[in-house]
Amino acid sequence: MSMKINTNSPFFYNAHDLPRRAGEMREAALEIKLIENLGIPLLSVPAGSSVSLGLRLESVDEGILATGQVHATGIGECTRCLDPITFPINQMFQELYEYEVKGDRKQKSKREQEAGDELDIDDAFFLVGDYLNLETPIRDAIVLALPINPLCDEECEGLCVTCGEKWELLPDDHAHEVIDARWTGLANWEGSNGESPGATEK
Ligand SMILES: [Zn+2]
Ligand SMILES: [Zn+2]
Numbered sequence: 001m002s003m004k005i006n007t008n009s010p011f012f013y014n015a016h017d018l019p020r021r022a023g024e025m026r027e028a029a030l031e032i033k034l035i036e037n038l039g040i041p042l043l044s045v046p047a048g049s050s051v052s053l054g055l056r057l058e059s060v061d062e063g064i065l066a067t068g069q070v071h072a073t074g075i076g077e078c079t080r081c082l083d084p085i086t087f088p089i090n091q092m093f094q095e096l097y098e099y100e101v102k103g104d105r106k107q108k109s110k111r112e113q114e115a116g117d118e119l120d121i122d123d124a125f126f127l128v129g130d131y132l133n134l135e136t137p138i139r140d141a142i143v144l145a146l147p148i149n150p151l152c153d154e155e156c157e158g159l160c161v162t163c164g165e166k167w168e169l170l171p172d173d174h175a176h177e178v179i180d181a182r183w184t185g186l187a188n189w190e191g192s193n194g195e196s197p198g199a200t201e202k
Helices: 104-115 134-143 181-190
Strands: 012-014 025-032 038-040 043-045 050-059 064-077 084-098 131-133
Touching: 038 134, 050 181, 064 134, 084 134
Parallel strands: none
Antiparallel strands: 012 131, 025 050, 038 043, 043 064, 050 064, 064 084
């Protein structure tokens, strides 16, 4: 078998104590310490923090059915005011880890491992010896649970686009005069009886 068991990976779970008889079941509570961020660049569960995983493994005819409840705290920034925010992640996954088989299906599972964060739920997972690699289901669960439009507060007023100050901290009549060299030039030109803009003083 060409697939490697990376026992250093916090995502590999050894299911040796689950009898391979349909109907058998085991439960475990895991704390998985992340060595890299999980998520997308501005919204993630950061490296160094932990993902809590409630895991239920059931033996079925084809392999092991893994049901996981992922709990974690994500960090990111408010899309309106850019303040740092945190948000809870609670997301379930369920995946069938099939017993390893020879031939073309093995290739599929290798491809899937390399694909990493692809969200293709049709791709099969495979047991590697006694191990389940939980990285992809956990990663996918976290990405699914990321807020689409994260805000520090529903009422967040965001920033003035000109000066970048928070509207919350600015007076109601806050405004900016439009000072733009092109407009100044145009005003001079119009006021100078048809002379070309090039003749305007700098
Ligand atoms: Zn905000
Ligand atoms: Zn402003």
